[in-house]
Amino acid sequence: MRILGIDPGLVITGYGCVHLDDGATEPTLTEAGVLRFPAKKRMIERLGLLHDDMIRLIDELKPDRVAVEKLYAHYKHPRTAILMAHARGVILLAAQQANLPVEDMPSTEVKKSLTGNGHATKQQIQLAVQSQCGLAEPPNPPDVADAIAIALCHARRLAMERL
Numbered sequence: 001m002r003i004l005g006i007d008p009g010l011v012i013t014g015y016g017c018v019h020l021d022d023g024a025t026e027p028t029l030t031e032a033g034v035l036r037f038p039a040k041k042r043m044i045e046r047l048g049l050l051h052d053d054m055i056r057l058i059d060e061l062k063p064d065r066v067a068v069e070k071l072y073a074h075y076k077h078p079r080t081a082i083l084m085a086h087a088r089g090v091i092l093l094a095a096q097q098a099n100l101p102v103e104d105m106p107s108t109e110v111k112k113s114l115t116g117n118g119h120a121t122k123q124q125i126q127l128a129v130q131s132q133c134g135l136a137e138p139p140n141p142p143d144v145a146d147a148i149a150i151a152l153c154h155a156r157r158l159a160m161e162r163l
Contacts, residue, residue: 002061067102070106
């Protein structure tokens, strides 16, 4: 089973794809990267580019499921949540158009599953992903590490459900 983890963004969207063999409890990383969009473009143009790139990514990686960071809003920054909701909606639409099941992953659950701390820093996530995936360097930018972490967390949850 292939799980595509997505860390939504309007300028940088991170993605990480992991494979979970039947009977396995630990997923393996197959690919990761970022989708970049020019910050100077209007939001509607970036959303169109995000949709097109997500369709291409799904077609290329052929995931069985998609895991997306759950949207949360901080009372000091409500505008950020509203803007991220646009990107997240486009990602959900692309997954739905490909008939893929989608799982919402709370960031605190993802962080806790990888580091043991639900409020881990970006750097701690990068180092945990590096260690757990046997990478030579921490994934960079942090959006890539976050997306890999989302995919790993969901894959491990699925593995536990099978036991």
